[in-house]
Amino acid sequence: MEKEKAILVDLIHPRMDRRHAMDRMQELEELVNTYGGIVVVKQWQKRSAPHPKTYIGTGKVEELGNEGKEHGVSILIINDQLRPRQVYDVGEMLSPFGIQVWDRIDLILKIFAKHAKTAEAKLEIELASVRHMGPRIFGMGMELSRQGGGTGTRGIGETNSERMKRHLKEKERRIKSKLEKFKNGRSLARQGRRRRGLKTVSIVGYTNAGKTTLLNALTGRKEYVANELFATLDTRVGQLYLPESHSTALLSDTIGFIKDLPPELLNAFSSTLSEAVEADLLLQVIDVSDKDYKQHIEVVDDILERLGLTETKRLLVFSKIDGISKKTKLEIQEQFKETQHVFVSALKRTGLDTLTSAIENSL
Numbered sequence: 170m171e172k173e174k175a176i177l178v179d180l181i182h183p184r185m186d187r188r189h190a191m192d193r194m195q196e197l198e199e200l201v202n203t204y205g206g207i208v209v210v211k212q213w214q215k216r217s218a219p220h221p222k223t224y225i226g227t228g229k230v231e232e233l234g235n236e237g238k239e240h241g242v243s244i245l246i247i248n249d250q251l252r253p254r255q256v257y258d259v260g261e262m263l264s265p266f267g268i269q270v271w272d273r274i275d276l277i278l279k280i281f282a283k284h285a286k287t288a289e290a291k292l293e294i295e296l297a298s299v300r301h302m303g304p305r306i307f308g309m310g311m312e313l314s315r316q317g318g319g320t321g322t323r324g325i326g327e328t329n330s331e332r333m334k335r336h337l338k339e340k341e342r343r344i345k346s347k348l349e350k351f352k353n354g355r356s357l358a359r360q361g362r363r364r365r366g367l368k369t370v371s372i373v374g375y376t377n378a379g380k381t382t383l384l385n386a387l388t389g390r391k392e393y394v395a396n397e398l399f400a401t402l403d404t405r406v407g408q409l410y411l412p413e414s415h416s417t418a419l420l421s422d423t424i425g426f427i428k429d430l431p432p433e434l435l436n437a438f439s440s441t442l443s444e445a446v447e448a449d450l451l452l453q454v455i456d457v458s459d460k461d462y463k464q465h466i467e468v469v470d471d472i473l474e475r476l477g478l479t480e481t482k483r484l485l486v487f488s489k490i491d492g493i494s495k496k497t498k499l500e501i502q503e504q505f506k507e508t509q510h511v512f513v514s515a516l517k518r519t520g521l522d523t524l525t526s527a528i529e530n531s532l
């Protein structure tokens with residue numbers, strides 16, 4: 170299948186520094202690569218605030234429409250969460266050029282939808298989509314059915330939009346009740362483990378930090394690892410042998426975090442994330458070979474807080490240390506001397522014994 174071509178556009182504040190603007194764009198581009206699209210045009214627009222109607226300026230939308238058409242582009246991706254009305258308005262302006270509009274959340278949802286393998290993950294994504302797209306649909310009186318081609322149909326009365334709202338609520342309820350069953354299954358499994366005295370350890374961290382590689386290295390599993398964002402979308406559990414006490418603990422790996430993760434996505438993934446929520450210990454994996462690792466720690470801290478996990482015991486795992494210098498390692502050591510941490514390279518299998526004993530001690 171031919172890859173879809175995309176234009177990326179980001180709004181930058183006049184005072185934002187150049188490097189930050191480049192980093193934002195690079196991450197967006199990585200997301201597009203993960204989705205499987207090709208980036209043909211990257212554009213920034215300096216504005217101190219988004220345009221109320223079209224987010225980027227209307228002139229810019231027009232310009233990108235022309236440029237996109239020239240390059241055979243089919244999607245314009247805006248690097249932020251837009252208001253439903255804004256997506257609709259930009260979409261209207263770009264439809265003559267044959268270009269659709271996605272915001273950052275749309276892109277993340279598309280990636281999730283592509284990668285989801287288990288029934289549970291698929292349902293979680295469906296729920297997030299309903300929540301994200303819902304307001305766009307019922308707020309605008311758009312045709313709900315996909316067969317309608319998604320084109321705007323104006324002049325639908327109050328009653329129709331009310332009906333759509335009800336339809337979406339109903340859909341949301343159905344998905345939630347299916348998810349409830351998975352949740353109950355998990356909760357029963359957890360109770361069983363508790364009874365057997367099994368402790369659980371959950372790996373959390375930014376996307377692409379090396380979480381799954383670590384799970385595989387520690388448990389001998391062979392889960393999918395890739396240099397892409399959101400390679401893992403559901404929870405995988407493996408057994409971790411604890412040599413000092415000759416016992417085992419359960420180690421689970423889950424979906425990675427990313428900055429600007431909207432609450433509706435986080436909530437939709439509550440079932441998958443429940444392993445982390447119930448864990449006895451969290452391993453926070455940090456890819457220190459990534460220059461933005463400090464920002465990633467903040468993002469993850471913030472999300473853990475949103476999940477109510479500030480009280481859970483936590484161990485920092487600085488990963489991919491095969492990719493950093495001795496000097497950087499010493500700097501990190503100095504900076505985090507107050508916090509319990511370990512250095513590992515899951516790829517080179519270094520530091521794994523130290524990590525295992527740190528886990529064993531914490532439990």
Ligand SMILES: Nc1nc2c(ncn2[C@@H]2O[C@H](COP(=O)(O)OP(=O)(O)OP(=O)(O)O)[C@@H](O)[C@H]2O)c(=O)[nH]1
Binds near residue numbers: 374377394398424492
């Ligand atoms: N150099 C080096 N690369 C590593 C190490 N651990 C993981 N990687 C690489 O980092 C990339 C991401 O690894 P994953 O284990 O898939 O990362 P993840 O955190 O599970 O990512 P998502 O599931 O996508 O959120 C892969 O290309 C791995 O081969 C390491 O210790 N050293």
Ligand SMILES: [Mg+2]
Binds near residue numbers: 381382393
């Ligand atoms: Mg993974």
